[in-house]
Amino acid sequence: MNIRRPRRIRHGVIATLLLLQVTSLTAPAAAAAPSRREAIPAPSSTKWSRQDLKTKVDALVQPVMDSGYAVGYAIGLIQGKETLILGYGRTAKDSGRTPDGRTLFQVGSITKTFVGVQLADLARRNIVRVDDPIGMYLPEFVSVPEWGERKITLLDLATHRSGLPGLPADFLTSPSTATLGGEYTMTQLLKWLSSYRLTRAPGERFEYSNVGIAILGHIVGNIQGKTWEQSCLDTICTPLGMKDTRTVLTPEQQSRLARGHRADLDPVPLEEIGVMGPGGSLISSVEDLSIYVRAHLALIDTPLRTAMDIAMAGHASAEPIGEMGLCWIRLIRPDTNVVFYVGDTFGYLAAVIFDLQKKTGVIVLGNQDSTVNQDLAFQLWALLDGRQVEPLKLRKASEVAADSLIPYTGTYLVERSDDQRKENTDKTATVALYGEGLKVLLPGQFRARLFRESEDRFFLKGVSDAVATVAFIRDDKGRVGAMSIFYNGQTRVLKKIR
Structure with a gap:
C-alpha cells in the first residue's frame, strides 16, 4: 500500500508528553501512568511460596475443570522477579498432553496491545503524533469519514473512540466470515472505510471496534514499509526474545499448538482472521507473555520501556471500567494500578492482568472460548492481591435421556x-x-x-x-x-x- 509521507515533529520529548497528557474531547483529564523512576509504595499483596500458591490456584482451577467448562489451561503467575507456570487439563479433548509454558494458544484481542505498543514506539521515535488524522497514512483514493471538521485520529483508533463500528457490514455478510477473515481484502476494507458514514463525532464516546484496530495495525506497519506482523516481530517480539509469538507457525510450533474448542467443548479449527489480523490473530505462549508482562512491569530492561509507559498511560475515559491506554485498559483503584486486556476467538480465550505498583501479574490461556476463563483470571489476580477468593459458582448440567x-x-x-x-x-x-x-x-x-x-x-x-x-x-x-x-x-x- 502506498502511503503519504508522515508529518514529523521536531522533538521526541514533546511527542511523549503529548501522549502522556492527551485525552478524548469529552473525557476529563486522564492520569498518567506512574513513572518507573518514581518511588513506588511497597506491595501490600501477600507473597505466597510457590507451593502455597500452586495449592491455592489448584483450588480455584479444578472446580472449573470438573464442571466441564474447560479443556485445558496454561497459567502464569508473576510475583516480582518470580514466575510460576502451571498447566491443567489437556491440549485437546482427545489428547493426553497437559498444557505447559511452551504450549501455544491463539490470544485474540491481546494482539491489540502489541499494536498499541508499536504506535507508542513510533511516537517515541518522533515518527508520528497520536493526534495525526489517519488520512495522512492511507492511500490517496481513501476518503476517511469525518464529522464536520473533526477527523479520525490515530488516538481515536487506539482508544476505541473513532466512531467506527465493530466490523464492516460487508465483512459480516461475506461468505468468508466462516473463518472471520478468509478472502476479505485490504482493498475491500479501504473501500468500506471510504463509504462509511459516521453517526457521531470521533472521540465522543467509547465503542469497541475491531476494524478500527485493524486499520491502525496496518497503518503502523505501512509507515515502516512492513506488514503489521513483521513490524510486531521487529519492534517487540524479537527484541524481547519472544520467539513463539507470531501468526504463522513453523511445523515444530504447530506441534505445540493447543486445539481450540467452543464453549460447549466441541473442537474447532484455528480461526483465520485475515485482514483483521491486528485485532486478534497472534499466537503465543505463557512463557512469551510472561516476558511481555514483566517488560511492562519494568522487571526487564528493554528499549521499549518508554513506549510501554506511553501505551499504558490513561489517554481516554473507558467508564465505568477505568481508562483506555493505547489498546490497554487501566483499572484504577485507590490501592492498585492495574492494566489488563482479554481476548477471545472461536476456540480460545486469553486474559492478561498486571499491577504496576505491586509488580504482580496473571496470564490465563485457555483452549476453549468461554468467559469463565476471564472470570478465573480476575480471581487469580485477586488472590495475588492478597484477598480471600472462593471458587467460581458454575451452573451444572443435569443428565437427561x-x-x-x-x-x-x-x-x-x-x-x-x-x-x-x-x-x-x-x-x-x-x-x-x-x-x-x-x-x-x-x-x-x-x-x-x-x-x-x-x-x-x-x-x-x-x-x-x-x-x-x-x-x-x-x-x-x-x-x-x-x-x-x-x-x-x-x-x-x-x-x-x-
Missing part, C-alpha cells in the same frame, strides 16, 4: 422489528437434537449447545459477557409452545411455529 428432549425441537419465530415487518421478512431460530443434548441455531448463523439445568430450563456456556438462560414455555395442554431467551439483562420470547 435424548428422547425426552424431542418436544423442545422445532422452529421458533423471532420477533420482528417494524422495518422487518415492512420488508415482510421473518427470522427463525431452530432447536435440534445434538448428540445426547440440544443445540440452537439463531439468526446470523450463531450456533450454541443447550445444557439442561432443570425441566424446561437450559443454559449456554461462555456466551459473550453473560451466561444465557433458555426456558421453554408450555401451553395449557402441556405442549411446548414458545422459547424464552434471557441474555444480557433482556428477555425475548420466540413462538414455536412448527
Whole structure:
C-alpha cells in the first residue's frame, strides 16, 4: 500500500508528553501512568511460596475443570522477579498432553496491545503524533469519514473512540466470515472505510471496534514499509526474545499448538482472521507473555520501556471500567494500578492482568472460548492481591435421556422489528437434537449447545459477557409452545411455529 509521507515533529520529548497528557474531547483529564523512576509504595499483596500458591490456584482451577467448562489451561503467575507456570487439563479433548509454558494458544484481542505498543514506539521515535488524522497514512483514493471538521485520529483508533463500528457490514455478510477473515481484502476494507458514514463525532464516546484496530495495525506497519506482523516481530517480539509469538507457525510450533474448542467443548479449527489480523490473530505462549508482562512491569530492561509507559498511560475515559491506554485498559483503584486486556476467538480465550505498583501479574490461556476463563483470571489476580477468593459458582448440567428432549425441537419465530415487518421478512431460530443434548441455531448463523439445568430450563456456556438462560414455555395442554431467551439483562420470547 502506498502511503503519504508522515508529518514529523521536531522533538521526541514533546511527542511523549503529548501522549502522556492527551485525552478524548469529552473525557476529563486522564492520569498518567506512574513513572518507573518514581518511588513506588511497597506491595501490600501477600507473597505466597510457590507451593502455597500452586495449592491455592489448584483450588480455584479444578472446580472449573470438573464442571466441564474447560479443556485445558496454561497459567502464569508473576510475583516480582518470580514466575510460576502451571498447566491443567489437556491440549485437546482427545489428547493426553497437559498444557505447559511452551504450549501455544491463539490470544485474540491481546494482539491489540502489541499494536498499541508499536504506535507508542513510533511516537517515541518522533515518527508520528497520536493526534495525526489517519488520512495522512492511507492511500490517496481513501476518503476517511469525518464529522464536520473533526477527523479520525490515530488516538481515536487506539482508544476505541473513532466512531467506527465493530466490523464492516460487508465483512459480516461475506461468505468468508466462516473463518472471520478468509478472502476479505485490504482493498475491500479501504473501500468500506471510504463509504462509511459516521453517526457521531470521533472521540465522543467509547465503542469497541475491531476494524478500527485493524486499520491502525496496518497503518503502523505501512509507515515502516512492513506488514503489521513483521513490524510486531521487529519492534517487540524479537527484541524481547519472544520467539513463539507470531501468526504463522513453523511445523515444530504447530506441534505445540493447543486445539481450540467452543464453549460447549466441541473442537474447532484455528480461526483465520485475515485482514483483521491486528485485532486478534497472534499466537503465543505463557512463557512469551510472561516476558511481555514483566517488560511492562519494568522487571526487564528493554528499549521499549518508554513506549510501554506511553501505551499504558490513561489517554481516554473507558467508564465505568477505568481508562483506555493505547489498546490497554487501566483499572484504577485507590490501592492498585492495574492494566489488563482479554481476548477471545472461536476456540480460545486469553486474559492478561498486571499491577504496576505491586509488580504482580496473571496470564490465563485457555483452549476453549468461554468467559469463565476471564472470570478465573480476575480471581487469580485477586488472590495475588492478597484477598480471600472462593471458587467460581458454575451452573451444572443435569443428565437427561435424548428422547425426552424431542418436544423442545422445532422452529421458533423471532420477533420482528417494524422495518422487518415492512420488508415482510421473518427470522427463525431452530432447536435440534445434538448428540445426547440440544443445540440452537439463531439468526446470523450463531450456533450454541443447550445444557439442561432443570425441566424446561437450559443454559449456554461462555456466551459473550453473560451466561444465557433458555426456558421453554408450555401451553395449557402441556405442549411446548414458545422459547424464552434471557441474555444480557433482556428477555425475548420466540413462538414455536412448527
